[in-house]
Amino acid sequence: MRFTKIINARIITPHEILKNATLVVKDGKIDEVFTGAIDIEAHIIDARGNFVSPGFIDIHLHGGGGYDFMDNTVEAFQQIAITHAKYGTTAMVPTTLTSTKENLIKTLETYELTTKTHYNGASFLGVHIEGPYFAMSQRGAQDPKYIRLPDADEYNEILNRFPFITRWSAAPELPGAIEFGEVLRKKNIIASIAHTEALYADVIKAQAVGYSLMTHLYSGMVGVIRKEGFRYAGTVESAFLLDDMDVEVIADLKHLPAELLQLVYKIKGSDCMALITDAMRAAGTNVTSSKLGSLEDGLDVIVEDGVAKLPDRLSFAGSVATTDKLLRNLVKNVSISIPEAIKMLTVTPARIMKVQNSKGKIEKGFDADLVIFDNDFEIKNTIVGGEVVYQKF
Ligand SMILES: [Zn+2]
Numbered sequence: 001m002r003f004t005k006i007i008n009a010r011i012i013t014p015h016e017i018l019k020n021a022t023l024v025v026k027d028g029k030i031d032e033v034f035t036g037a038i039d040i041e042a043h044i045i046d047a048r049g050n051f052v053s054p055g056f057i058d059i060h061l062h063g064g065g066g067y068d069f070m071d072n073t074v075e076a077f078q079q080i081a082i083t084h085a086k087y088g089t090t091a092m093v094p095t096t097l098t099s100t101k102e103n104l105i106k107t108l109e110t111y112e113l114t115t116k117t118h119y120n121g122a123s124f125l126g127v128h129i130e131g132p133y134f135a136m137s138q139r140g141a142q143d144p145k146y147i148r149l150p151d152a153d154e155y156n157e158i159l160n161r162f163p164f165i166t167r168w169s170a171a172p173e174l175p176g177a178i179e180f181g182e183v184l185r186k187k188n189i190i191a192s193i194a195h196t197e198a199l200y201a202d203v204i205k206a207q208a209v210g211y212s213l214m215t216h217l218y219s220g221m222v223g224v225i226r227k228e229g230f231r232y233a234g235t236v237e238s239a240f241l242l243d244d245m246d247v248e249v250i251a252d253l254k255h256l257p258a259e260l261l262q263l264v265y266k267i268k269g270s271d272c273m274a275l276i277t278d279a280m281r282a283a284g285t286n287v288t289s290s291k292l293g294s295l296e297d298g299l300d301v302i303v304e305d306g307v308a309k310l311p312d313r314l315s316f317a318g319s320v321a322t323t324d325k326l327l328r329n330l331v332k333n334v335s336i337s338i339p340e341a342i343k344m345l346t347v348t349p350a351r352i353m354k355v356q357n358s359k360g361k362i363e364k365g366f367d368a369d370l371v372i373f374d375n376d377f378e379i380k381n382t383i384v385g386g387e388v389v390y391q392k393f
Pocket residue numbers: 060061062095130278
């Protein structure tokens with residue numbers, strides 16, 4: 001049996017913040033959490049009075065550290081997981097971009113290979129396929145060459161071959177998108193609404209067959225529109241109106257200003273709102289030019305003002321955020337309490353990804369995915385499955 005104990009900790013549990021607390025990890029799981037000390041033989045990590053929180057769960061990102069998942073190398077997958085672990089991410093959902101079927105299959109094969117290797121970084125919670133079934137008018141930085149209508153032969157082949165797909169983003173108003181949603185529901189895959197012109201009636205139909213999440217709310221979707229004088233609630237208002245619809249937001253303060261983050265929080269609350277980075281290759285680097293998507297086939301982008309942009313500067317091309325930044329932004333700029341902001345990076349994304357019984361909380365029996373950070377939200381230590389994967393002290 002292997003024990004680790006984290007001492008002198010300010011532990012963020014689902015109910016409270018415990019001061020001068022100790023957390024005992026046994027065989028990769030959380031074993032005990034209490035105020036005070038205990039005398040057992042264990043590897044000791046002194047938290048020095050810093051916060052100890054459940055590790056952050058990023059359910060939508062494309063890359064970081066100079067790599068994109070669609071580079072289709074094991075090295076890229078590992079390096080992205082290692083890079084983001086330095087910023088507090090302990091679990092992530094690798095996300096693809098709109099691409100050819102062949103390229104998508106290569107990415108999925110590479111994921112499978114990577115899960116058989118060992119590396120010191122965040123773990124993976126399956127793959128999120130973003131596209132290619134999107135509305136052209138709301139494509140954002142998704143390559144228009146590859147945007148297409150739902151194709152049952154294509155998605156059935158992919159779904160049957162790769163059982164670890166856990167999430168798929170599509171525009172539900174497209175012909176064939178409702179049937180696609182039904183297939184996803186049968187396979188217990190999260191269907192997410194994205195890059196879409198869906199109005200309220202479309203969203204209702206989509207929800208009825210299982211679409212349960214809005215991909216980067218506000219980005220790549222419509223708000224209220226008018227047709228011949230009549231007003232229609234857009235995708236965004238539908239998300240607000242439907243209690244059972246979860247949302248994720250890119251909380252980098254670039255894609256959405258503080259007041260819109262506040263509005264989403266006010267309406268959806270921390271139970272239904274997850275924070276994501278949607279990070280691209282340049283996250284965790286200092287480069288000023290980069291590529292969105294694969295090195296050979298991706299789109300050139302510039303990195304300035306703390307965000308990636310298409311060269312015409314008319315739209316964003318992903319964020320360069322890391323999860324520590326999302327937390328800092330919400331607490332310092334959106335006036336959200338630390339436990340509430342943490343919840344949107346842990347409990348809520350864990351529930352959305354259906355891993356709420358093993359991840360997202362500091363509670364006995366849960367995976368020992370933990371992050372230690374100071375009052376400025378600077379990451380000091382990241383632990384995945386009881387193993388230290390990053391440490392600053
Ligand atoms: Zn994305």
